[in-house]
Amino acid sequence: MQRTHVNCTVNGDQVDFLATDDTSLLNALRDELGLISVKEGCGTGDCGACTIVVDDKINCACLMFAPEAEGLTITTVEGMALGEQLHPLQQTFLEGAALQCGVCTPGFLVAAKALLDRNPDPTETEIRYALAGNLCRCTGYDKIIRATQEAAVQMQTSKQRGAST
Amino acid sequence: MTVATKPRPYKYVGTRPVRHDGLEKVTGKARFAADLNMTAQLHGAFVRSPHAHARIISIDTSKAEAMPGVKAVVTGADFPNLDIKHPEFDTAVNIMARDEALYNGHAVAAVAALSAKQAKAAAAAVEVHYEALPAVLTIEEALADDAPIANFKNRTLFTKDTEPSNLASINQFDRGDIAAGFAQADIIVEREFTTTAVHQGYIEPHACVADCGQDGKVTIWASSQGHFAVRSKTADSLGWSTDRIKVIPAEIGGGFGGKTTIYLEPVAALLSQKAARPVKLVMTREEVLRATGPAPATKIHAKLGATTDGTLTTLASTMYFDNGSTKGYSALTGAMSVASYKLPNLELHAIGTVTNTPRSAAYRAPSAPQAAFAVETLIDEIAQHLNLDPIELRLKNAVVEGDLTAMGVPHPKIGFVETLEAIKNSDHYNSPIPKGAGRGVATGFWFNIGEQSSATVNLNEDGTAAVITGSPDIGGSRASMALMAAEELGLAVDRITPIVADTESVGFTDITEGSRATFATGMAVVNACRELISELQQRAATIRGVDIEQVEWVDGTAQIEGQDPLSIAEITALAKKTGGPLTATASLNAAGAGPSFAVHVADVAVDEETGVAKILRYTAAQDAGTAIHPSYVEGQIQGGSVQGIGWALNEEYIYDSNGEMENASFLDYRMPVASDLPMIDPIIVEVPNPSHPYGVRGVGETGIVPPIPTLANAIADACGVRMTALPMSPPRLLAALNQRNGN
Amino acid sequence: MAVVHLQADHRRFTNGQNVITVEGNTVGALIDELEHRYPGLGHLLTDGASVAINGELIPNGIFERVEASTEVHFIAPIAGG
Ligand code: FES
Ligand code: FES
Numbered sequence: 001m002q003r004t005h006v007n008c009t010v011n012g013d014q015v016d017f018l019a020t021d022d023t024s025l026l027n028a029l030r031d032e033l034g035l036i037s038v039k040e041g042c043g044t045g046d047c048g049a050c051t052i053v054v055d056d057k058i059n060c061a062c063l064m065f066a067p068e069a070e071g072l073t074i075t076t077v078e079g080m081a082l083g084e085q086l087h088p089l090q091q092t093f094l095e096g097a098a099l100q101c102g103v104c105t106p107g108f109l110v111a112a113k114a115l116l117d118r119n120p121d122p123t124e125t126e127i128r129y130a131l132a133g134n135l136c137r138c139t140g141y142d143k144i145i146r147a148t149q150e151a152a153v154q155m156q157t158s159k160q161r162g163a164s165t
Numbered sequence: 166m167t168v169a170t171k172p173r174p175y176k177y178v179g180t181r182p183v184r185h186d187g188l189e190k191v192t193g194k195a196r197f198a199a200d201l202n203m204t205a206q207l208h209g210a211f212v213r214s215p216h217a218h219a220r221i222i223s224i225d226t227s228k229a230e231a232m233p234g235v236k237a238v239v240t241g242a243d244f245p246n247l248d249i250k251h252p253e254f255d256t257a258v259n260i261m262a263r264d265e266a267l268y269n270g271h272a273v274a275a276v277a278a279l280s281a282k283q284a285k286a287a288a289a290a291v292e293v294h295y296e297a298l299p300a301v302l303t304i305e306e307a308l309a310d311d312a313p314i315a316n317f318k319n320r321t322l323f324t325k326d327t328e329p330s331n332l333a334s335i336n337q338f339d340r341g342d343i344a345a346g347f348a349q350a351d352i353i354v355e356r357e358f359t360t361t362a363v364h365q366g367y368i369e370p371h372a373c374v375a376d377c378g379q380d381g382k383v384t385i386w387a388s389s390q391g392h393f394a395v396r397s398k399t400a401d402s403l404g405w406s407t408d409r410i411k412v413i414p415a416e417i418g419g420g421f422g423g424k425t426t427i428y429l430e431p432v433a434a435l436l437s438q439k440a441a442r443p444v445k446l447v448m449t450r451e452e453v454l455r456a457t458g459p460a461p462a463t464k465i466h467a468k469l470g471a472t473t474d475g476t477l478t479t480l481a482s483t484m485y486f487d488n489g490s491t492k493g494y495s496a497l498t499g500a501m502s503v504a505s506y507k508l509p510n511l512e513l514h515a516i517g518t519v520t521n522t523p524r525s526a527a528y529r530a531p532s533a534p535q536a537a538f539a540v541e542t543l544i545d546e547i548a549q550h551l552n553l554d555p556i557e558l559r560l561k562n563a564v565v566e567g568d569l570t571a572m573g574v575p576h577p578k579i580g581f582v583e584t585l586e587a588i589k590n591s592d593h594y595n596s597p598i599p600k601g602a603g604r605g606v607a608t609g610f611w612f613n614i615g616e617q618s619s620a621t622v623n624l625n626e627d628g629t630a631a632v633i634t635g636s637p638d639i640g641g642s643r644a645s646m647a648l649m650a651a652e653e654l655g656l657a658v659d660r661i662t663p664i665v666a667d668t669e670s671v672g673f674t675d676i677t678e679g680s681r682a683t684f685a686t687g688m689a690v691v692n693a694c695r696e697l698i699s700e701l702q703q704r705a706a707t708i709r710g711v712d713i714e715q716v717e718w719v720d721g722t723a724q725i726e727g728q729d730p731l732s733i734a735e736i737t738a739l740a741k742k743t744g745g746p747l748t749a750t751a752s753l754n755a756a757g758a759g760p761s762f763a764v765h766v767a768d769v770a771v772d773e774e775t776g777v778a779k780i781l782r783y784t785a786a787q788d789a790g791t792a793i794h795p796s797y798v799e800g801q802i803q804g805g806s807v808q809g810i811g812w813a814l815n816e817e818y819i820y821d822s823n824g825e826m827e828n829a830s831f832l833d834y835r836m837p838v839a840s841d842l843p844m845i846d847p848i849i850v851e852v853p854n855p856s857h858p859y860g861v862r863g864v865g866e867t868g869i870v871p872p873i874p875t876l877a878n879a880i881a882d883a884c885g886v887r888m889t890a891l892p893m894s895p896p897r898l899l900a901a902l903n904q905r906n907g908n
Numbered sequence: 909m910a911v912v913h914l915q916a917d918h919r920r921f922t923n924g925q926n927v928i929t930v931e932g933n934t935v936g937a938l939i940d941e942l943e944h945r946y947p948g949l950g951h952l953l954t955d956g957a958s959v960a961i962n963g964e965l966i967p968n969g970i971f972e973r974v975e976a977s978t979e980v981h982f983i984a985p986i987a988g989g
Binding site: 030035036037038039040041042043044045046047049076077078080081086090093094095096097099100101102103104105106109124125127128129131132133134135136137138139140141142143144145146 | 181186187188190192195196199200366368369370416420421449450639640641803806836838839840841842844845
Binding site: 498501572576577615616755 | 913915916917948952960963964965966967981983984
């Protein structure tokens with residue numbers, strides 16, 4: 001089958017790959033670019049394990065075709081830490097035991113970061129609704145919500161500190 | 166919050182370090198089975214039965230084999246036929262149908278090709294000629310007088326029956342005299358309960374990669390709760406010797422019992438052998454729902470009697486558990502789990518059925534949640550009728566050490582009373598019920614098990630350590646192993662690396678199931694550490710030229726009177742000169758697993774317009790024995806609670822009249838999401854298990870047992886409707902409310 | 909010799925008796941003796957039962973030693989999730 005040459009930005013890098021029209025973006029990211037953090041839990045947009053950021057909006061990679069990524073900017077968990085420094089969410093998930101098996105974790109981190117980027121001080125209910133597209137079967141969500149709240153507090157404080165110095 | 170019976174004497178056990186495998190998981194680097202790729206790897210796809218029950222007359226694979234990219238095709242004919250009495254007979258048949266397809270979704274052939282797309286296309290080109298047979302889909306249909314046989318190879322367990330039957334097992338437990346017991350009772354409540362099948366719902370679908378060499382030896386990367394079991398079950402179903410199979414555990418994306426059995430590995434191994442290339446098999450979510458799990462559907466009739474002071478006198482119950490397409494023990498474990506009360510008179514009949522639905526698999530405290538739904542609902546009704554506090558009533562009847570389980574064996578030291586009291590004293594239970602809501606409580610029990618485990622502890626040259634076990638980590642057990650080793654050796658947790666090793670790198674270890682890993686594998690780790698400590702003492706004696714008797718091991722150092730203490734690092738630095746590397750291995754078949762009890766309380770508001778039951782507050786207390794890593798104990802309690810909540814309120818298998826699952830996707834098989842739930846407040850109760858060096862009981866399972874009756878009781882309190890069928894979903898609750906209102 | 913407790917399921921072999929004193933120094937010997945006395949029961953105990961000795965579930969099964977005062981329960985097999 002004919003393959004399309006796709007150019008896009010992934011985690012800050014210009015990349016390109018070949019994909020047939022019916023290849024999902026999920027498979028392209030995993031198989032062509034080796035981004036294994038993007039997991040397939042359902043393939044039908046119902047579990048959020050494949051959550052990625054596409055041009056500032058969260059999306060299920062399993063619901064997009066690879067050629068649709070042409071010209072877009074994509075972020076996955078692989079692009080979340082700043083060099084040696086984990087993102088505050090990664091840190092609070094670790095310290096707050098917000099993961100058990102960890103297969104849902106990349107999707108939650110991406111969705112939680114997207115939430116905090118647009119709403120730095122969400123209520124518990126806002127967090128619960130923002131993460132309602134992500135399934136976790138291990139944790140009962142409790143520690144995920146708390147880790148997100150904690151990261152929000154930390155990010156606010158460091159921002160204030162940054163502003164006051 | 167933790168309620169302990171004694172102050173904690175430990176330095177590391179009971180602390181909350183960041184887990185060792187955490188970083189890889191928050192950075193996306195952790196490799197689950199589907200993330201692994203081998204050079205020249207092929208992709209597989211299954212052909213599955215579209216019939217709930219059919220004879221397979223013939224399979225023509227020639228068209229599929231001629232398709233582009235196809236390298237191998239296997240069918241039931243490629244697998245050996247095990248003796249019907251072989252313990253893995255049913256597993257082998259479930260992996261690949263032979264002459265009989267037992268449910269819609271049963272694997273009948275598999276293909277390996279260059280790409281997943283080609284494999285799928287080729288699977289569709291395999292021509293299977295079926296003769297459809299009458300199917301039975303429910304417990305009632307299985308038991309009907311003129312019921313067709315669901316599985317011609319099924320023989321009832323524990324009997325010498327040689328004829329096929331729709332009964333999987335028939336068991337009975339009794340004590341006392343139920344007729345006299347009911348005569349003595351002032352109040353008797355009696356109801357029938359039904360529950361549908363539900364899935365374990367792990368987010369990672371089953372996946373594996375197998376690479377078979379020309380020497381006939383295969384390496385399998387698997388996502389499982391027990392890679393030694395993957396090896397033995399693969400060996401059994403292929404008729405291969407164990408040394409031909411090496412299983413490397415990948416990270417596992419949830420199991421909850423559903424990954425204690427296998428579905429893919431023998432098929433991948435055979436395809437790989439035929440194609441002489443690695444083969445990767447990954448299930449779709451639809452395949453996971455149609456062909457793996459679920460937990461049994463049930464029908465339970467129960468009758469409970471009590472005297473006016475709230476003493477439970479008698480329980481009589483007949484429990485039907487549907488095992489799906491092959492026999493199993495589900496009814497038995499359900500009946501055995503009803504053991505939390507003194508109940509002098511007891512008669513339990515446990516009957517397992519076989520139907521043309523997916524073969525059921527273990528799901529967290531297998532069968533106990535369904536049984537608890539029945540018994541804990543009736544207890545609530547008695548408390549309500551007698552106007553007694555539901556916790557007080559349970560305290561009055563709670564089993565303590567020496568009281569009998571349903572099987573008649575005395576309970577060892579247990580913490581049921583302490584767990585009930587933890588809820589009784591909790592902030593939640595002592596807060597007013599929110600206006601318009603109802604409150605429910607219920608309890609749960611699980612045995613926990615011991616079984617076989619091995620561990621090796623290696624000390625590195627600089628005094629750091631590696632702890633190697635054979636227990637796949639499904640909920641943070643690596644951290645627990647490291648904590649116990651830290652406590653024993655007196656070494657900081659971050660200087661210890663816990664590893665789950667493959668089947669050729671560590672001694673045999675049973676499956677991570679029955680809440681046994683921290684208990685039994687933990688004991689192996691402790692024993693290996695203790696052996697290592699005596700060796701360290703010996704080395705210290707050599708270094709200092711004294712007798713070993715003069716060396717004491719205190720807080721990670723060898724202490725010799727009148728001399729400076731020697732640290733582990735100082736001893737390992739001289740290992741070469743004192744006898745070589747420091748390593749110790751221990752294996753055991755653990756006895757003395759400690760039963761665990763849980764008590765939950767929930768406040769629920771019922772929307773009478775929509776039938777939605779909204780949980781406003783939820784608190785779950787559980788006896789952990791000792792919490793090695795409290796965060797992961799809380800995580801087990803919270804995760805188990807929410808699985809139980811999903812089971813109670815939304816999850817169900819829906820089949821059409823042909824036995825095809827109608828809701829085989831996460832859209833239609835609705836598991837709880839964050840916005841459905843409040844925080845789940847965990848209370849860890851600690852009544853140490855005397856049979857474990859740190860008092861561990863195992864916490865994985867009990868948390869799923871109380872939620873169903875807790876919510877049913879809360880709903881009854883909120884709106885006066887007793888729900889006896891699961892799930893208590895909006896349409897069903899609405900129907901019950903309408904009935905209450907007389908419309 | 910030991911005191912053996914049987915389940916309701918086993919009683920159809922033993923004319924309704926559920927507590928029986930049996931000769932033998934190991935669990936295996938008890939099972940052999942029970943099979944001898946009540947043909948069919950032994951096979952049921954070997955294939956479909958776990959053993960508890962003095963209230964504790966024991967893993968070693970047939971080789972476990974017993975004494976006159978030992979209480980042996982044959983119970984249904986327990987697994988888990
Ligand atoms: S895999 Fe994309 S939402 Fe589940
Ligand atoms: S941690 Fe396992 S699914 Fe979320």
